[in-house]
Amino acid sequence: RIEDWVSQGHERKEIAVLYRSNAQSRQFEEQLIARGVPYRVYGGLRFFERAEIKDALAYLRMISNPMDDTSFDRSINHPPRGLGQKSVDQIREYARHNNLSLWSAAGEMIASNQLTARSKTAVISYIDLILALQQQSLELSLSDQIKISIENSGLVEHFAKDKTEKGDARRENLQELIGAGKSYEIEQANTLENISVLDAFLSHAALEAGEGQADDWEDCVQLMTMHSVKGLEFPLVFLVGME
Numbered sequence: 001r002i003e004d005w006v007s008q009g010h011e012r013k014e015i016a017v018l019y020r021s022n023a024q025s026r027q028f029e030e031q032l033i034a035r036g037v038p039y040r041v042y043g044g045l046r047f048f049e050r051a052e053i054k055d056a057l058a059y060l061r062m063i064s065n066p067m068d069d070t071s072f073d074r075s076i077n078h079p080p081r082g083l084g085q086k087s088v089d090q091i092r093e094y095a096r097h098n099n100l101s102l103w104s105a106a107g108e109m110i111a112s113n114q115l116t117a118r119s120k121t122a123v124i125s126y127i128d129l130i131l132a133l134q135q136q137s138l139e140l141s142l143s144d145q146i147k148i149s150i151e152n153s154g155l156v157e158h159f160a161k162d163k164t165e166k167g168d169a170r171r172e173n174l175q176e177l178i179g180a181g182k183s184y185e186i187e188q189a190n191t192l193e194n195i196s197v198l199d200a201f202l203s204h205a206a207l208e209a210g211e212g213q214a215d216d217w218e219d220c221v222q223l224m225t226m227h228s229v230k231g232l233e234f235p236l237v238f239l240v241g242m243e
Helices: 002-007 022-034 051-064 069-075 085-098 102-111 117-137 142-152 155-160 165-187 197-211
Strands: 015-019 039-041 221-225 236-239
Touching: 015 022, 022 039, 022 165, 022 197, 022 221, 051 069, 051 117, 051 142, 051 155, 051 165, 051 197, 069 085, 069 102, 085 102, 085 117, 102 117, 117 142, 142 155, 142 165, 142 197, 155 165, 165 197
Parallel strands: 015 221, 015 236, 039 221
Antiparallel strands: none
């Protein structure tokens, strides 16, 4: 145990947890945070800080609250849906000028024909997608809500176009997010009051992303892939998830 190692006069930075792929870091991050143990993901970002996870969470937040401007901004044209930057800027300006959310501004601009035909089609497609995801999510488990969001949004298909190792890692991370949802729902069964499991999960994700990694100078456990560890040495090594 980490506590035993430290109590014997050793340092946490002498400990390495090695796994097959970056997507596997999430479960160890979660447990280390819960136990107040500082750590770093060597050569990478924490799970909830990874770009593809932020993309997926943006769609989930839009399902929960379409008035979330940050999530609207991140998801409106990702994956690309034929919406030019000029049109996005027009929506932002209209929202600012009229003191509206981006979602409301987009709706009003469609109704008043203030977008080009191509941009209008793209924005309508996006709005229809979010409304459809909201409707489909009503009777689904959290993991299924995540699954249909990353699939129907086009994120899975988008990252599948990248045939490199990086593309594979991003798809694995998205699949791990589904697993995170399933685990969270099981752990929180019958404990949530006056809040949906989706909202609770989004709060949980925001909290974990906000914790931050330990700084380079801190004595912390090292998490990394087998590939990343090449050339490094640690007195205490855990090999996990190698199957």
